Amino acid sequence: MISGIYIHIPFCSQNCKYCHFVTVPYDHKIIRKYQAGILKEITLYTEFLEERIQIDSIYFGGGTPSLLPGENLAEILNACRDHFNVSGDCEISLEANPDTLTDRKSSLYRKSGVNRISMGVQSFHDRELEVIGRLHTFDSILKSVKILRKKEFTNINLDLLLGIPLQTPGSWRENLRRVSETGFSHVSVYMLDLDEPCQLSAAVSDGSVSVPEDDTVAGLYLETIDILASYGYQQYEISNFAQTGRKCRHNLKYWRRKPVIGFGLASHSFDGYSRYANFRIMDQYFKALDESRLPIDWRKSLGKKEALAEMLFLGLRMNEGVQWDKLRHNYREDDLKDFENSLREFGDKGFVEWEGSTVRLTANGMLLSNEIFQQFV
Ligand code: SF4
DSSP, rough: OOOEEEEEEEEEEEEEOOOOOOOOOOOHHHHHHHHHHHHHHHHHHHHOSSOOEEEEEEEESSSSSGSSSSHHHHHHHHHHHHHHHHEEEEEEEEEHHHHGGGHHHHHHHHHHHHOOOEEEEOOOHHHHHTTOOOOOOOOHHHHHHHHHHHHHOOOOOEEEESSSSTTOOOHHHHHHHHHHHHHHHHEEEEEEOOOOOOOOHHHHHHTTOOOOOHHHHHHHHHHHHHHHHHHEEEEEEEEEETTTTOHHHHHHHHTTOEEEEEEEETEEEESSSEEEEOSSSSHHHHHHHHHOOOOEEEEEOHHHHHHHHHHHHTTTTTTTTTEOOOOHHHOHHHHHHHHHHHHHHHHHHSSEEEEETEEEEOOHHHHHHHHHHTTTT
16 A cells, blocks of 8 residues: 655744634744654554555645754654655655745755645735735745755745735736746645635625635636646646646545545544544644554544545546546446436536546536535535
8 A cells, every 4th residue: 555644734933814724833842842742653653553554755734844943854754764665756745935944944854855845925926925914025935946946946836825815817917927937846726715714704804805806716717727738837636737747646645535644733644444633732632642642533434425425526626537437337326326417417517527438627617616516525
């Protein structure tokens, strides 16, 4: 079995106004304790395994993993290599905020084996960055890209946020132009989500801040697919675009339902049959480890029907779509019938397309993906 490893680093030095992730204020004293916790979790996870698990992707996500000093990150990676069979060409990604990348830290990350950086850029416009509470600026983005290039990082993703306050069609198109000029190898385009409570959703509700109209955002998303393609970035998932050979191996595992082992606060895991998650509260996480228990909060085994629903709503996220013939090998016609009928109906409305036995979302279907996926869960 080949797996990925996800390591959650929950610390942040700021509170972005649109954030609804599990984060913990950055404090250098807690970093060492947290790192020791991750090392213990790795030991507990592997101590009774009969054989070592093969690993071909490791992903540090957050929070802000680039707040982690290079030495701490190296120790975590060394523990992974000591307890798992980490392949020589393992993709090792680290999420980074532009204002946190120094020359020394980037050098240590590179030496420890990190070969992919995912930068939370969000926008190249200082006023837009300020209004959503980001600490970096246009200049600090360029400075950090320069540092990364000097350290021979060639595989760099950036996240962009569509639909934020002050954004205009012109400023968005300029963001896309900057992506190609700056030479990133991968782009993730996310739409601002104000459904969950956060500072920005409160400000939009009370009218003190406004965001672009939904129709404008939808039009810009469709335009983005074509503009990025013209710059050499092919869409391969609803939010993800890559130059040739630069798709994110780790994230493909989630959409293809491959195993991923999560370590750290609030991390999620999938072993091919069940999903489980770690505690979201730091005290509970440390208490379990102090008692030499894995800090697992809940676990859910997936029945055959639930696995099928996942195959559909995760597979349809990708441009490669879902192979219906393959499903027919594993499922009875009765299990598939309702799903197939729904997909045919969405096909009539132009949201889904069938090509032989492959079914996939159209660009308009990607815009409505949440509504379409509700049919499967
Ligand atoms: S850096 Fe990311 S995780 Fe941290 S507060 Fe901002 S959006 Fe949230």
